[in-house]
Amino acid sequence: MADAKSKIIDGKAVAAELRETVAQEVTRLTEHHNLVPGLAVVLVGEDPASQVYVRNKVRQTEAAGMKSFHFDRPPSISQDELLELIDTLNADEQVHGILVQLPLPAHIDEGAVIEAISPDKDVDGFHAINSGRLLNGNARALVACTPRGCIDLAKKALGSDLSGKHAVVVGRSNIVGKPVSILLLQENCTVTIAHSRTQDLAAVCRTADILVAAVGRPEFIQGDWIKPGCTVIDVGINRIERDGQSRLVGDVDFDAAIQHAAAVTPVPGGVGPMTIACLLRNTVIAACNINGLQSQIK
Ligand code: GUN
Numbered sequence: 082m083a084d085a086k087s088k089i090i091d092g093k094a095v096a097a098e099l100r101e102t103v104a105q106e107v108t109r110l111t112e113h114h115n116l117v118p119g120l121a122v123v124l125v126g127e128d129p130a131s132q133v134y135v136r137n138k139v140r141q142t143e144a145a146g147m148k149s150f151h152f153d154r155p156p157s158i159s160q161d162e163l164l165e166l167i168d169t170l171n172a173d174e175q176v177h178g179i180l181v182q183l184p185l186p187a188h189i190d191e192g193a194v195i196e197a198i199s200p201d202k203d204v205d206g207f208h209a210i211n212s213g214r215l216l217n218g219n220a221r222a223l224v225a226c227t228p229r230g231c232i233d234l235a236k237k238a239l240g241s242d243l244s245g246k247h248a249v250v251v252g253r254s255n256i257v258g259k260p261v262s263i264l265l266l267q268e269n270c271t272v273t274i275a276h277s278r279t280q281d282l283a284a285v286c287r288t289a290d291i292l293v294a295a296v297g298r299p300e301f302i303q304g305d306w307i308k309p310g311c312t313v314i315d316v317g318i319n320r321i322e323r324d325g326q327s328r329l330v331g332d333v334d335f336d337a338a339i340q341h342a343a344a345v346t347p348v349p350g351g352v353g354p355m356t357i358a359c360l361l362r363n364t365v366i367a368a369c370n371i372n373g374l375q376s377q378i379k
Contacts, residue, residue: 200214247271312342
């Protein structure tokens with residue numbers, strides 16, 4: 082039997098590889114097409130976790146050789162003022178990707194903000210036009226970063242052909258469960274979407290060749306729910322107290338899962354690092370689409 086360490090899918094390493102590929106494509110676009118992809122990140126308010134996420138996004142955008150535009154706005158900003166900023170960014174030719182960090186203050190309608198972003202610059206892939214394009218298999222879809230990162234990690238473990246695998250997705254959110262299910266279907270998996278009302282969830286999970294956990298409940302998926310040889314992709318990031326210490330755990334009981342699975346993503350260090358790398362890739366793809374160029378990264 083493979084040792085436990087060899088079963089861990091190293092999201093940090095896969096993300097670093099992707100960032101390197103993105104940086105090479107940025108160099109090609111800059112040198113051959115005089116095109117420097119640009120990402121604008123908008124942060125409203127002073128939430129410390131959001132500040133950390135935004136700082137990492139800005140740093141990694143610059144490290145990939147792209148232009149980074151960063152807008153900090155006070156929590157008191159009105160919805161109209163925020164929509165005006167988005168209009169300005171939609172019209173700015175140096176900006177190819179726009180990301181408004183969520184959550185937004187309660188007086189702002191998140192849906193209205195997301196829908197105001199030009200779909201061709203919606204590098205989060207949250208706009209209804211991009212969800213529709215994903216559903217229709219339209220190549221111009223900008224795909225949400227976390228679901229796309231899950232597919233890259235599944236392929237890291239299983240190889241590029243996922244055809245015929247039974248994928249069970251636990252969770253049906255708009256930002257992970259639904260889009261990852263569609264992506265798995267595009268990869269020719271047979272897909273089951275399970276959720277809080279699913280009967281005998283354990284039995285459904287036991288049929289999975291690929292299990293994607295996106296429920297937001299710490300260590301909810303038990304070791305004996307996992308079929309021997311299954312590939313487990315854990316999207317959860319939950320902070321818990323254990324033995325008097327604060328720690329991050331996923332939606333899967335990792336120590337138990339690794340006894341059964343062929344491969345498991347750890348938390349932290351699995352899906353998390355992929356999200357920003359996928360955001361950078363989306364920015365390059367958006368810059369190419371907007372300028373009528375073929376991106377050499379997919
Ligand atoms: N807040 C936490 N994760 C995300 C993300 O992926 N995109 C945006 N816009 N906000 C977030």
